[in-house]
Amino acid sequence: METIATLLGVDPFDLWFFVEVLVGGLMAGVMYSLVALGFVLIFKASSVFNFAQGVMVLFAALNFVGFLDMGIPVWLCFILAMGVMVLLSFVIERVVLRPLVNQPHISLFMATIGIAIFLEGFGEMLWGSSIKPLDVGIPDDVFFLGEAMIQQNDMFAAVVASVLVIALALFFHYTRIGRALRAVADDHQAALSIGIPLNHIWIIVWSVAGFVALVAGIMWGSKLGVQFSLTVLALKALPVLILGGFTSIPGAIVGGLIIGAGEKLSEIYLVDAIQSFYPSFSGAIEEWFAYILALAFLVFRPQGLFGEKIIERV
Amino acid sequence: MTDSKEELNMLVRRYLSKTPKALLGMALGAAIGAGAFTAGTASADEQVIPSLVYRTGPYAPGGISLADGFADYFNLINERDGGINGVKLKVVECETGYNTDRGVECYDRTKNEGSGATFYSPWSTGITYALIEKATQDKIPILSMGYGRTSAADGRYFPYVFNFPSTYWNQATAIVQYIADQEGGVDKLKGKNFAYIYLDHPYGKEPLPTLDILAQKFGFAFDRYPVPPASMTEQKSIWLKIRRQRPDYAIMWGWGAMNGTAVNEAASIKFPMDHFIGNWWAAGEDAVEAAGDGAVGYKAANFHGAGADYPLYQDLKKYIYDTGKFAGKGDQWGRVLYNRGLSNAIVAVEAIRAAQAKYGNRVITGEEMQWALENLNMTDDDIAKLGATGLTPAVQVTCQNHEGQNPAVLIQQWNGSEYEIISDWVPAMSDLTRPLIEQDAEAYAAEQGLQPRSCS
Numbered sequence: 049m050e051t052i053a054t055l056l057g058v059d060p061f062d063l064w065f066f067v068e069v070l071v072g073g074l075m076a077g078v079m080y081s082l083v084a085l086g087f088v089l090i091f092k093a094s095s096v097f098n099f100a101q102g103v104m105v106l107f108a109a110l111n112f113v114g115f116l117d118m119g120i121p122v123w124l125c126f127i128l129a130m131g132v133m134v135l136l137s138f139v140i141e142r143v144v145l146r147p148l149v150n151q152p153h154i155s156l157f158m159a160t161i162g163i164a165i166f167l168e169g170f171g172e173m174l175w176g177s178s179i180k181p182l183d184v185g186i187p188d189d190v191f192f193l194g195e196a197m198i199q200q201n202d203m204f205a206a207v208v209a210s211v212l213v214i215a216l217a218l219f220f221h222y223t224r225i226g227r228a229l230r231a232v233a234d235d236h237q238a239a240l241s242i243g244i245p246l247n248h249i250w251i252i253v254w255s256v257a258g259f260v261a262l263v264a265g266i267m268w269g270s271k272l273g274v275q276f277s278l279t280v281l282a283l284k285a286l287p288v289l290i291l292g293g294f295t296s297i298p299g300a301i302v303g304g305l306i307i308g309a310g311e312k313l314s315e316i317y318l319v320d321a322i323q324s325f326y327p328s329f330s331g332a333i334e335e336w337f338a339y340i341l342a343l344a345f346l347v348f349r350p351q352g353l354f355g356e357k358i359i360e361r362v
Numbered sequence: 363m364t365d366s367k368e369e370l371n372m373l374v375r376r377y378l379s380k381t382p383k384a385l386l387g388m389a390l391g392a393a394i395g396a397g398a399f400t401a402g403t404a405s406a407d408e409q410v411i412p413s414l415v416y417r418t419g420p421y422a423p424g425g426i427s428l429a430d431g432f433a434d435y436f437n438l439i440n441e442r443d444g445g446i447n448g449v450k451l452k453v454v455e456c457e458t459g460y461n462t463d464r465g466v467e468c469y470d471r472t473k474n475e476g477s478g479a480t481f482y483s484p485w486s487t488g489i490t491y492a493l494i495e496k497a498t499q500d501k502i503p504i505l506s507m508g509y510g511r512t513s514a515a516d517g518r519y520f521p522y523v524f525n526f527p528s529t530y531w532n533q534a535t536a537i538v539q540y541i542a543d544q545e546g547g548v549d550k551l552k553g554k555n556f557a558y559i560y561l562d563h564p565y566g567k568e569p570l571p572t573l574d575i576l577a578q579k580f581g582f583a584f585d586r587y588p589v590p591p592a593s594m595t596e597q598k599s600i601w602l603k604i605r606r607q608r609p610d611y612a613i614m615w616g617w618g619a620m621n622g623t624a625v626n627e628a629a630s631i632k633f634p635m636d637h638f639i640g641n642w643w644a645a646g647e648d649a650v651e652a653a654g655d656g657a658v659g660y661k662a663a664n665f666h667g668a669g670a671d672y673p674l675y676q677d678l679k680k681y682i683y684d685t686g687k688f689a690g691k692g693d694q695w696g697r698v699l700y701n702r703g704l705s706n707a708i709v710a711v712e713a714i715r716a717a718q719a720k721y722g723n724r725v726i727t728g729e730e731m732q733w734a735l736e737n738l739n740m741t742d743d744d745i746a747k748l749g750a751t752g753l754t755p756a757v758q759v760t761c762q763n764h765e766g767q768n769p770a771v772l773i774q775q776w777n778g779s780e781y782e783i784i785s786d787w788v789p790a791m792s793d794l795t796r797p798l799i800e801q802d803a804e805a806y807a808a809e810q811g812l813q814p815r816s817c818s
Contacts, residue, residue: 065606069599076598079708169418175421179622181652188656190630197605199630272626273652277420277595277619284596315599316606332562332588334599 064195069307069316071193075202077124077288077308078209079271082264083290084300085212086257091294092233093253096144096156100164102282104258107111107171108133108266113180122184126262134260136167136250141251149236150247168279177276182269210264213301216253216256220297229253235296285343302353303342310341341360364772365651367786404476408452409445409714409725412479414465415618419644420594421460421618423648424699426690427457428485433689434682441710441766446714446722452476460618465489466496477725480621480714481505481735483706487565491525498522502728503735507706508533508642508665512568515765518814523734526766527665530615530641531798534569536771537639537663538576540788541611552581557604559597559624560615562588566642569615572795579794584645585609585634594620598701601627609726614640629656636661642771646699652778658778664772666705666754668781670696673749674704686750697816698774698781704756710712712748713738735763740814755787761817765799 053060083105083315090098111132115125144159151273187200220226231248232239240246268278292303320330345353384568406408413432416425436451445451452477455470465484473479481503490510496506502508504523504612512531514523528536541556542548546814551796558573585607587600597620604612612633614624621644628638636659640649643661653660675696682688683695692701717726717734726734738759745751757766769792773785807814 055753065602068605069602072598072602076596157699167460172422177418177426178693179619179648179652181421181654183654188630188654190632197631272595272623274620275420275619275622275652276418276422280420280592280595283592312599312602328564330586330588332590335590335593 050153059156061195064193066195067193068198069312071196071198072202073312074305074307075199075206075308075313077306078202078206078301079264079267079304080281080284080288080308081215081261081301082205082209082212082267082303083281084304085286085297086260086264087199087285087289088292088294088297088300089216089253089257089260093229094156094232094236094250095153096160096164097153097294098257099160100167100280101156101257102263102279102285103167104133104136104166104261104265105170105268105281106276106278107167107265108177108205108262108273109182109269109278110171111140112262112266113269114272115145115182116182124264129262130352132260134255137251137254137258141247141256145250156174164279166196168276172276179231179275180269181273182266184266186267186269187325188268201271206269209301210262213297216260219256224298225249225252231241284338290339290342291345291353292352296352296354298336299352306345307329307338307341313337314341315347365516374555384506385787388693392464392792393520400732404452404454406477407474408450408723410472410476410479411451411453411710413455414458414468414484414486415455416458416460416485418457418593419459423461423616424643424646424672425460425485426730427646427694427697427699428703428706430692430694431482431700431705432707433703434678434700435704435707435711437687437689438678438682441687442677442684444550446711447718449714449718449723451711456618458484458486460486460488462486462488464494466492469493469496473502474569474720477727479503479728480726481710482729483507483730484510486715487511487568488563489687491564494520494523500728501732503732505706505735507712508603509711513802513806514800515763515799517761517764517805518817519807519812520764521815522732524759524764526759526764526769527739527757528769528771528790529765529799530565531572531795532765532769532792533641533663533771534572534654535576535770535791535795536788537613537641538573538580539637539773539791540579540663540773543788548580555607556582557585557587557607557609557612558584558615559587559600559604559612560587561594561617561620562590565617566615572798575794575798576791584613589616589620589624591596591620594618597623597627601631601633604628604633604712605631610637612638614638614644616640621646622652625651625657627662628660628676634661639663639773641700642801645781646759647697647781649812655778657776660714660774660776661784662781663757663776664698665771666690666782667752667772668698668701668774668792670785672753675755677749704752708750708754709738709757712740712744722791736764761815 050060053063086101090096107130112125112129115128148156186204189200192300228244228249231244288307290302292299314337315334322329415429416422433453436453440450454472458465458468463487479502484504487509490506493504507526510525512529514525515529516519542551573584589597616624622658638660640662642663642665645664650657650660713734717730722732736759740757744757759766765813769790770787772783774781
């Protein structure tokens with residue numbers, strides 16, 4: 049690294065700092081991807097943009113930490129919290145989705161807004177509003193790569209996300225249910241006509257999204273404590289979805305990495321550059337810069353990086 | 363009867379069948395999720411205390427403590443003393459969610475409750491700003507202890523707004539004074555570099571002009587790190603910059619989830635926590651609990667005591683907790699922001715008592731409460747009689763000075779399980795801020811076409 053720094057004529061610390069920002073950004077992107085994955089799963093199977101995914105992350109984590117506070121072992125808490133998410137999927141399918149089959153997508157989208165508001169209030173009613181610290185043994189120290197400081201919990205999240213993506217990819221491609229899910233995603237009515245039970249599929253896909261929400265909730269909860277601001281994570285997943293495409297699991301991951309790295313690098317280096325011309329500029333551009341980055345990609349690939357290119361003949 | 367019932371059922375079914383189900387889902391969700399106005403039963407012989415709370419949403423971890431402490435003290439006065447000279451206190455809660463528009467709506471809904479609102483504590487700088495003109499017109503005082511508009515300390519132009527025992531500007535000077543004390547004097551501040559991390563909101567920007575003046579006066583530099591309210595839980599870039607910049611101290615003006623995230627990120631980059639100082643809204647347990655051991659050493663300013671080691675708490679236990687008459691879940695005992703709610707209520711009760719001494723032992727009006735707040739003089743002896751020595755500061759308010767005579771802060775430090783007060787009162791640099799306060803108040807008056815009232 050020192051050699052590269054000498055060649056570039058910069059301080060080695062600056063180069064290591066660049067590595068730290070880049071790695072930190074990529075790791076933050078992985079965390080966004082965990083939330084975006086849940087959106088993708090439901091959109092793939094039902095073309096519904098599930099506005100409630102961010103709240104599902106919170107709700108799953110609230111249940112998990114609530115059970116944990118009762119003194120129940122971690123593994124059992126995970127199973128119980130997953131059980132709640134499966135039960136929730138049953139209820140959503142029965143009460144919200146089934147009555148809205150063949151209704152315009154906007155009706156389903158509106159219904160998910162209702163689910164989000166309901167779940168937030170219901171979660172608060174069950175478990176209260178205070179911040180709940182969550183410690184499931186995820187390492188939270190740092191290690192150094194040269195002079196770059198890397199967070200262990202970020203690396204752990206990256207490993208979890210990778211395992212999750214591989215497991216989901218295998219599930220979608222090599223299981224009967226996975227193939228059925230893809231068939232439903234392509235065409236509801238055609239899937240029904242060959243005997244795929246739509247209602248069961250929806251329960252399964254919402255349960256899988258619930259599982260992803262639970263994992264994301266535990267990861268974020270371990271980092272920040274389980275708190276109601278976790279719902280705003282949904283906002284962070286949106287540019288990831290725009291960039292990666294609403295139907296692609298690899299897209300959610302790659303999109304997350306690009307958004308994460310892009311926003312951190314821009315916040316550090318672009319703001320530095322602007323401040324050299326305009327010293328009173330206060331920064332804080334990453335919040336909207338992620339959207340600019342995503343929209344810039346859309347100019348070249350309107351369907352997102354990995355989204356399906358749909359050609360409709362008129 | 364059966365027929366009419368069936369008819370009704372049929373009508374409901376018909377109505378439901380025509381209503382978009384998604385909208386019904388939203389309505390159900392909203393009904394469960396939204397907060398509510400929890401009164402409507404105050405009678406004319408009760409002293410109505412509106413309480414603008416935020417027990418839901420991302421700011422609830424702080425809002426619940428404040429609301430519970432506030433309500434529990436008034437309930438204690440009712441249960442232990444039978445009210446103030448026989449006048450019972452009626453706390454009327456209204457959920458604002460920390461939203462300014464809902465705060466104004468709550469004000470409008472509660473101001474005529476029973477015999478009328480006594481005073482308002484909005485627990486939000488945004489709501490306080492929005493209510494200044496309305497409350498002044500309605501002659502209902504705003505008691506914004508340690509928040510809201512700093513220049514409201516000038517009572518000549520803000521007769522109905524009180525912000526004792528200190529303001530944001532003076533808090534900023536006191537924190538800088540504390541740092542100077544740590545370094546060995548104000549002359550040692552020269553060449554130092556601070557990081558100022560703040561909520562990108564009127565509240566977080568409030569002390570910036572003061573910090574600019576202090577930086578110029580004492581020769582230190584400070585970098586600004588705004589945290590957008592919509593992404594309070596994502597501060598990695600900010601703390602990466604701080605790691606690169608290596609400031610001598612970090613000062614934080616945060617609220618809600620921002621505080622816990624900042625302490626967490628500071629711990630992650632191994633920032634020396636005893637050089638990280640939050641303001642009094644970044645002084646709650648919610649700022650440190652999620653960070654675990656990493657938060658040990660974190661400091662924050664405060665204007666009242668921490669913990670539950672005060673005689674007053676024995677009465678709270680006997681009359682409120684042991685009898686199950688506590689507000690909320692009764693789980694906020696001894697928390698910093700619970701104590702702030704208590705401190706606020708203590709001042710209010712003493713003001714009502716003073717107003718009764720002047721106007722008679724009856725329900726007092728907002729206008730009478732204004733007189734009492736403006737003439738408040740709570741000495742250490744008075745506070746000792748309340749069992750609150752160390753819990754709430756002595757304060758003397760005048761017509762001219764609504765901030766109180768001796769603005770100062772205490773510094774507390776997190777030891778891993780609780781906050782400990784580690785300093786004496788650190789005085790603010792009032793000589794520096796008072797001219798700025800008067801200047802800002804005069805600018806406000808010019809804008810509003812106000813003349814100063816006479817305080818002689």
